[in-house]
Amino acid sequence: MAQRTLLIREFHYPQDYESAERLWKDMEKGVHFSRSDVPAEIEKKLTRDPDLFLVAESDGELVGTVIGGFDGRRGMVYHLAVAQAHRRRGVAEVLMREIEKRLVDRGCIRALLLVHADNVEARGLYEKQDWVLLADNVVYSKDIA
Numbered sequence: 001m002a003q004r005t006l007l008i009r010e011f012h013y014p015q016d017y018e019s020a021e022r023l024w025k026d027m028e029k030g031v032h033f034s035r036s037d038v039p040a041e042i043e044k045k046l047t048r049d050p051d052l053f054l055v056a057e058s059d060g061e062l063v064g065t066v067i068g069g070f071d072g073r074r075g076m077v078y079h080l081a082v083a084q085a086h087r088r089r090g091v092a093e094v095l096m097r098e099i100e101k102r103l104v105d106r107g108c109i110r111a112l113l114l115v116h117a118d119n120v121e122a123r124g125l126y127e128k129q130d131w132v133l134l135a136d137n138v139v140y141s142k143d144i145a
């Protein structure tokens with residue numbers, strides 16, 4: 001079988017939006033399409049951090065995403081998603097390595113991410129890449145606008 005080419009690149013708006021929206025909506029778990037994912041919110045994020053919004057492209061098809069954030073103290077990782085037909089080929093590992101590198105380039109020394117306790121695939125990946133479980137912590141959130 002011919003080798004597929006995998007390209008990790010920055011998200012292009014608006015060209016990539018439809019494919020990313022479809023990918024996120026197709027996720028069976030782990031990534032849930034929310035009001036943070038509508039075009040205006042994606043544009044807001046890209047204006048601030050164009051270098052921390054990445055896609056994986058396989059033979060021209062958008063097959064993965066990851067979004068990073070850095071507030072000057074902590075990094076965050078969001079929306080790691082890989083299309084089902086492209087899983088278990090290391091796409092997520094490559095996306096994670098690249099987003100970590102870019103966070104480091106921004107000056108970030110410690111990053112956090114949220115993962116559902118039952119998400120064995122994602123947890124396997126993060127542990128393989130040396131992310132440490134903060135088992136004594138709980139997470140709060142609030143819609144403040």
Ligand SMILES: CC(C)(COP(=O)(O)OP(=O)(O)OC[C@H]1O[C@@H](n2cnc3c(N)ncnc32)[C@H](O)[C@@H]1OP(=O)(O)O)[C@@H](O)C(=O)NCCC(=O)NCCS
Nearest residue numbers: 030080081082087088089090091092093115121122124125
């Ligand atoms: C989690 C996810 C991003 C992994 O993507 P992927 O490209 O298939 O992952 P990779 O091929 O890079 O796998 C890397 C490691 O992750 C772990 N992993 C991935 N899929 C796994 C599975 N089905 N079962 C157990 N471990 C798994 C393994 O440790 C794997 O390393 P290995 O292949 O050497 O065993 C993908 O399953 C996905 O999109 N899930 C739905 C969305 C989601 O849950 N995102 C995470 C939000 S926190």
